[in-house]
Amino acid sequence: MKNIKDFDLQDLEQEFINMGEKKFRAGQVFQWLYVEKVKSFDEMTNLSLELREKLKQNYEICNYKIIKKLESSDGTKKYLFDILDGNAIETVLMQYHHGKTICVSSQVGCKMGCKFCASTGIPFVRSLTAGEIVEQILAVEQDIGEKISNVVYMGIGEPLDNYDNVVKSIRILNNQKGMNIGARHISVSTSGLVPRIYDLAKENIQCTLSISLHATNNEKRSAMMPVNNAYNIEELMKACKDYIKTTNRRISFEYALAKDNNDNLQDAKELVKLLKGMLCHVNLIPINKIENGKFTKSTNENIIKFRDYLNDNGIVATIRRELGSDIDAACRTT
Numbered sequence: 061m062k063n064i065k066d067f068d069l070q071d072l073e074q075e076f077i078n079m080g081e082k083k084f085r086a087g088q089v090f091q092w093l094y095v096e097k098v099k100s101f102d103e104m105t106n107l108s109l110e111l112r113e114k115l116k117q118n119y120e121i122c123n124y125k126i127i128k129k130l131e132s133s134d135g136t137k138k139y140l141f142d143i144l145d146g147n148a149i150e151t152v153l154m155q156y157h158h159g160k161t162i163c164v165s166s167q168v169g170c171k172m173g174c175k176f177c178a179s180t181g182i183p184f185v186r187s188l189t190a191g192e193i194v195e196q197i198l199a200v201e202q203d204i205g206e207k208i209s210n211v212v213y214m215g216i217g218e219p220l221d222n223y224d225n226v227v228k229s230i231r232i233l234n235n236q237k238g239m240n241i242g243a244r245h246i247s248v249s250t251s252g253l254v255p256r257i258y259d260l261a262k263e264n265i266q267c268t269l270s271i272s273l274h275a276t277n278n279e280k281r282s283a284m285m286p287v288n289n290a291y292n293i294e295e296l297m298k299a300c301k302d303y304i305k306t307t308n309r310r311i312s313f314e315y316a317l318a319k320d321n322n323d324n325l326q327d328a329k330e331l332v333k334l335l336k337g338m339l340c341h342v343n344l345i346p347i348n349k350i351e352n353g354k355f356t357k358s359t360n361e362n363i364i365k366f367r368d369y370l371n372d373n374g375i376v377a378t379i380r381r382e383l384g385s386d387i388d389a390a391c392r393t394t
């Protein structure tokens with residue numbers, strides 16, 4: 061059966077037309093799902109009993125169950141959700157001074173194999189549907205009884221490897237008649253799937269694009285991220301420049317600092333050279349040591365020196381606050 065949360069409003073209207081129903085009924089259902097946040101068709105009391113029955117026969121409403129919830133001393137919460145097909149996914153809620161941010165997963169497992177990532181050991185099973193991405197936010201909101209203000213696509217999976225569903229989920233989250241999360245409060249991260257960066261630029265969505273860069277030359281980047289063998293730094297930078305030109309949006313470059321690997325002054329100099337003149341921001345991430353991983357965290361002294369060098373040379377850089385490291389929820393860096 062189709063999950064009704066897999067449709068953005070436009071597609072839902074088409075579904076209703078196809079069923080011989082009035083288009084505005086789709087809008088009513090959309091509001092029940094994303095404003096009232098009901099969990100069953102029976103609660104949609106302004107629809108006739110007949111229509112509710114018809115919907116029940118054709119659609120299901122995906123509602124996640126929490127399998128496990130871990131809470132960090134800094135307030136970060138990590139959820140493991142049962143996604144109703146025998147698989148489970150992870151979603152993280154973080155508390156920042158500007159509000160609550162949810163980090164959603166876009167796939168069950170990941171194909172990309174980034175060497176510094178805790179998800180690398182999780183084999184790829186399948187991509188999540190748009191509704192399965194959106195449901196992560198609804199389920200967390202229900203658990204905490206509060207509205208979420210920011211969403212980052214930085215959980216398990218490569219968002220742009222699940223392009224259509226990710227874009228559709230953004231359209232659902234962003235719709236003013238529903239959850240109304242501003243596109244500027246939504247951030248999509250990628251390890252660097254160049255063709256999809258060109259596609260995203262044309263979508264006319266004002267979301268933030270985060271690029272997991274992590275190295276300034278192809279040798280180092282390929283050793284950290286196999287995706288660089290398919291799309292190298294030069295191609296990636298070209299796509300980023302196109303994205304900035306088309307959207308007029310600033311790109312956020314993620315740079316995970318690993319001790320004696322990419323954290324010395326020479327790396328900082330190369331990074332300045334690479335990004336000079338671009339509308340961008342660099343997010344420095346103290347890398348998390350992962351089991352069997354060969355990378356370890358850079359020293360605080362080196363991280364600060366690296367940041368200061370970038371800032372002194374015209375590249376805006378900040379160090380990402382580590383949240384949830386005691387529950388293994390610290391960011392995966394894409």
Ligand code: SF4
Binds near residue numbers: 170174394
């Ligand atoms: S960092 Fe992101 S893209 Fe890379 S393996 Fe981990 S989840 Fe996949």
